[in-house]
Amino acid sequence: MPRLHRALALVGLLLLSHHACAQKLRLVADAWPPFTDSTLINGGLATDIVTTALARAGYASDFEQVPWARAMLGISEGRYDVLINAWYAQERTHVGQFSAEYLLNRVRFIKRKDAAIEFDNLQQLYAFPVAVVRGYAYAKAFDEDGQMQKVPVHNFAMAVRMVAADRVKLTLEDEYVARYYLARESPKVRNAVEFLPKPLSENSLHILVSLKTPEHERIVAGFDREIAAMKADGSYQRLLKAHGM
Structure with a gap:
């Protein structure tokens, strides 16, 4: 029995590890300081806010900086999960789901x-x-x-x-x-x-989650929930201050 327990525990750990890897989101944006720029602290103001909110919602993430056209194409094709810095446009709803506003x-x-x-x-x-x-x-x-x-x-x-x-x-x-x-x-x-x-x-800033990303609705809901919580607990304002805003 002990061997069986150890085997089951190992299987459980492997499944948990696989689940964690599956939840690692591929974030993308173009260079747009102070919002998104790989040379800035934590990738810039918007990148910092977005990765913090997603982490609080239970999602690890990787960030890649590419030109805007490549970022949008990657979202439409599902090569990226989350576009960090998107203004709302009706035509973009055909390739991704918008979050609520997180910056203005x-x-x-x-x-x-x-x-x-x-x-x-x-x-x-x-x-x-x-x-x-x-x-x-x-x-x-x-x-x-x-x-x-x-x-x-x-x-x-x-x-x-x-x-x-x-x-x-x-x-x-x-x-x-x-x-x-x-x-x-x-x-x-x-x-x-x-x-x-x-x-x-005035243009509201959103994340845009690829429709080809599994659980895109849950990702957006979790992000929106955590942005609201960050504003309530003061951590949102602390991020603005940390980036000189």
Whole structure:
């Protein structure tokens, strides 16, 4: 009997080990600091929040950083389980299941502190040159407005330096992204600019779990439950603070 017990125990351990391996989720995202970037602490703010919530829900995970198109293709084909940083789009529901919102992206205008500029609608800004990053989508209304004086630049750092130097009157960026890069600017630039109060647009950030992943509904439910619990127990806010937000 002792041998039988040992054999059964060994089988049980093997089954548990197999189950644990089966529950290891393959996470993917593109490089989008401060949200997702393999060079940042714990892969960035969004990666840290997502992996923490999934771990609390009982899922181990591996993270791979690839270009956006490859990440989306991998989710649709089932080569990845979880896309970390997805804005909601109806067409994406055909390849994955969205979680509830776990972060909110606000695109906001940035001006010099001494500039008397107000923003309630785009028409108020027609007189002001606005530095925009080439190829970047900000918000449909802004992107398609032909009366805005858009000045193309290579990146946000160049745009905000132009605002600080009064070479353009405005730029715009997701607030988290802007704060991340402003923290790395010189005090002369950082202290010369400020956000306009009203955001241009808001987009909720979600995980997208591949429909080809077994138990994708349970994964989303567990993630949503743990995000709510993290907000309640203060650990969510501590992660924001740890990433300088």
